[in-house]
Amino acid sequence: MSARSICPDFSALEVPMDHWSEPFWRAAEEHRLLVPRCGACGTFRWPSGPFCSQCQSQNVEWLPPGQGRIYSFTVLPVRGDGEAAPPQFRIPALVVFDEAPGVRLVSSLVDAPAAAVAIDALVEVDWLAAANTTVPVFRLRGES
Amino acid sequence: MSAKSEAAIVGVGATPYYYRGTSAPQTVPELIGKAVFAALADAGLTIKDVDGFAFFAYGFDPGSLIEQLGIEQLTFSHIVSGYGGGMAGVLDLASMGIETGRAKTILCIGAMQQTGRRVGQSLNMLGANPDGVFHALAGLSGPGQALALSVRRHMHLYGTRREAFGEVVMASRAAAATRETALRRKPLTLDEYMASPMLADPLCRLDFCLETDGALAFVVTSSERAADLRQRPVYIAGAAQVATRNWGRAFFWLNQPEPEFVSAGATAVAQRLYETSGIGPKDIDVALIYDHFSPLVIMQLEDYGFCKRGEGGPFVESGAIRQGGSIPVNPHGGHLSEGYVVGMTHIREAVEQLRGTAVNQVKNAKTALVTGGPAPVPMTAAILRNER
Numbered sequence: 001m002s003a004r005s006i007c008p009d010f011s012a013l014e015v016p017m018d019h020w021s022e023p024f025w026r027a028a029e030e031h032r033l034l035v036p037r038c039g040a041c042g043t044f045r046w047p048s049g050p051f052c053s054q055c056q057s058q059n060v061e062w063l064p065p066g067q068g069r070i071y072s073f074t075v076l077p078v079r080g081d082g083e084a085a086p087p088q089f090r091i092p093a094l095v096v097f098d099e100a101p102g103v104r105l106v107s108s109l110v111d112a113p114a115a116a117v118a119i120d121a122l123v124e125v126d127w128l129a130a131a132n133t134t135v136p137v138f139r140l141r142g143e144s
Numbered sequence: 145m146s147a148k149s150e151a152a153i154v155g156v157g158a159t160p161y162y163y164r165g166t167s168a169p170q171t172v173p174e175l176i177g178k179a180v181f182a183a184l185a186d187a188g189l190t191i192k193d194v195d196g197f198a199f200f201a202y203g204f205d206p207g208s209l210i211e212q213l214g215i216e217q218l219t220f221s222h223i224v225s226g227y228g229g230g231m232a233g234v235l236d237l238a239s240m241g242i243e244t245g246r247a248k249t250i251l252c253i254g255a256m257q258q259t260g261r262r263v264g265q266s267l268n269m270l271g272a273n274p275d276g277v278f279h280a281l282a283g284l285s286g287p288g289q290a291l292a293l294s295v296r297r298h299m300h301l302y303g304t305r306r307e308a309f310g311e312v313v314m315a316s317r318a319a320a321a322t323r324e325t326a327l328r329r330k331p332l333t334l335d336e337y338m339a340s341p342m343l344a345d346p347l348c349r350l351d352f353c354l355e356t357d358g359a360l361a362f363v364v365t366s367s368e369r370a371a372d373l374r375q376r377p378v379y380i381a382g383a384a385q386v387a388t389r390n391w392g393r394a395f396f397w398l399n400q401p402e403p404e405f406v407s408a409g410a411t412a413v414a415q416r417l418y419e420t421s422g423i424g425p426k427d428i429d430v431a432l433i434y435d436h437f438s439p440l441v442i443m444q445l446e447d448y449g450f451c452k453r454g455e456g457g458p459f460v461e462s463g464a465i466r467q468g469g470s471i472p473v474n475p476h477g478g479h480l481s482e483g484y485v486v487g488m489t490h491i492r493e494a495v496e497q498l499r500g501t502a503v504n505q506v507k508n509a510k511t512a513l514v515t516g517g518p519a520p521v522p523m524t525a526a527i528l529r530n531e532r
Contacts, residue, residue: 008283013271021274046399047275053389072300074292075345076283092282094293094398104399106293107281119300135281 066099152377155187155363161483167357175359196220196247220247228517231487233524236383254488255359290395302454310337320477353479382421387521410447432490475504
């Protein structure tokens with residue numbers, strides 16, 4: 001098994017957006033992670049949608065969520081190209097944030113040594129190019 | 145004894161179970177038809193008696209089926225809006241249809257044929273959805289990969305061990321050894337389990353259920369009419385469908401608060417089922433638990449109150465789910481060893497247990513629990529019994 005998790009190629013990915021998710025991706029283009037919070041009662045929501053589940057308000061504001069940490073993760077084997085290719089692995093990580101309770105973002109934890117990955121490990125967001133925007137992935141803090 | 149008029153299962157039919165894709169060239173309507181005709185024959189009824197359908201969300205087409213099966217008229221044709229989670233809800237629908245007089249003979253139908261399309265890759269479509277594109281960024285393409293996140297969290301919070309998952313699989317294999325319809329019948333050791341390759345750490349290949357084809361059908365009618373039919377009636381003593389916001393889209397969401405995130409999503413449906421039926425976990429003789437992934441059996445045992453939250457691992461490791469244990473689970477081998485037809489095989493086993501004809505008969509079984517799969521809402525479950 002190679003030492004670190006793969007960094008997927010998203011360059012051909014066309015990210016689907018709607019009215020309620022578009023602000024996330026506008027900020028993403030500027031490499032800023034913002035998450036939606038109800039403008040009326042202050043409850044965070046995820047995924048971004050038309051109503052607050054607590055007060056049903058449609059008002060929304062977008063805020064940086066603070067420090068991310070791993071809530072859970074898995075390790076998936078990835079087939080290399082051809083018989084001789086060394087086995088690789090991908091790490092889907094579910095991440096929570098100190099300043100956005102109720103929001104869990106799932107994406108790939110890239111370039112991470114499997115042995116260093118643990119629940120509660122701190123992560124930073126990095127940005128990779130997609131066809132129509134840039135997309136967030138995670139790196140272990142200190143490994144960036 | 146209950147004065148309530150209960151619906152009863154009076155006929156069971158099934159095709160053989162086939163490894164994924166190998167039921168071809170039979171078509172899905174053909175598989176369904178074979179199961180339906182077998183179920184009607186089992187009941188001593190004919191297709192002309194059928195006036196109702198109950199499905200779960202799978203895309204069956206009632207129009208096509210009545211054309212091809214030769215049904216003159218339906219007065220009841222309804223679908224539970226959940227998929228694997230809604231499976232046991234077909235018994236709730238059928239009860240409603242019978243008890244309200246909307247139909248007299250209702251067929252509950254389930255079928256699976258994985259030619260081309262694989263259930264295990266059903267999350268791939270999320271990449272085209274604004275709410276689901278993050279699963280694509282993460283690389284989560286199937287339910288097992290997403291559920292692995294919940295399973296790891298359960299291990300983290302409660303110290304649940306892989307040995308417990310292994311015991312669920314080993315118990316399933318031990319049961320299947322004598323079950324002729326089962327596709328995996330070779331007994332399994334813990335060493336063999338531990339050597340199985342990881343597919344979605346902490347889930348190894350043996351934690352994933354079979355991928356199979358097949359169809360099953362059940363005939364439901366009134367208890368009064370059941371008394372005059374061929375088979376010992378199996379009464380639908382209770383059935384419930386519950387959708388909670390805290391479970392929602394299940395592994396398509398991943399934002400459930402704890403403890404829902406480390407559950408199988410069935411806490412609310414279990415509570416409603418027990419309240420409305422007046423039957424509790426201590427009254428259940430045999431549990432047919434939806435076992436698409438072995439750790440989800442442990443989480444359901446917690447949800448359904450057979451043990452406390454977080455204690456499911458030690459509970460199964462104690463031998464509790466084996467034949468002779470405090471709650472025998474899946475004596476037919478379940479999805480892990482017999483076959484996977486979205487839970488319908490569990491209803492068949494419940495009926496065989498309560499008729500007293502099961503291959504691995506639980507002695508004096510009077511009450512059986514059948515659970516729908518941990519999947520998007522509604523979550524559903526039913527309790528069957530052989531006495532009124």
